[in-house]
């Protein structure tokens with residue numbers, strides 16, 4: 001795993017955006033795997049600025065997001081579809097019909113998950129996957145557990161994740177307790193992965209990602225077996 005330690009959040013955002021911009025310039029019809037949460041917001045702003053300045057175009061790019069709350073409608077203002085439109089897609093020239101977010105209202109989430117993974121494969125597979133880190137080590141919504149799923153599936157959120165994400169909702173009781181999320185296999189099949197981490201709250205996981213062991217109890221450690229992962233973190237996440 002390659003590690004890039006940045007001075008602060010802004011530098012981390014720029015480094016991440018440069019890596020994506022380079023890929024999009026090289027392969028204009030690339031497939032991006034995208035994440036929500038606070039961490040990539042600055043990177044998405046940088047990408048929108050590059051697009052506005054005419055440095056890159058997303059017109060032939062396809063995207064697949066990692067996860068969505070369940071059950072939650074795409075037009076709900078806390079949905080991850082809403083987040084992506086608001087923080088990225090509305091500000092770039094991407095064709096929204098090429099942007100995919102798992103269906104938070106799927107009647108049969110298992111079938112939806114199978115179809116989601118099949119759609120990724122049919123599109124040619126993810127060229128570059130963006131990941132954030134849960135303070136407990138989750139990646140997407142693969143929470144610390146004895147056994148993890150390979151493919152996209154319905155999952156329950158841990159209390160610590162519900163607590164962490166309650167900052168976006170009116171109260172903790174409004175946070176959905178479930179989500180549909182790509183599995184570890186869906187993530188591992190990406191050709192390249194960049195992981196963004198900012199702030200002292202991520203130090204525990206960043207440290208766990210650097211020893212020579214893996215454990216499903218800290219899902220981010222599983223990334224050590226992927227051949228092309230770059231962890232881009234700021235000094236607070238790196239040093240604690």
Ligand code: F6R
Pocket residue numbers: 034035036037038039040066067131132133134135138139140141
């Ligand atoms: C979001 C996702 C989550 C977040 C993680 C970190 O699509 O899959 O795993 O990346 O919870 O969230 P932030 O960036 O808000 O700290």
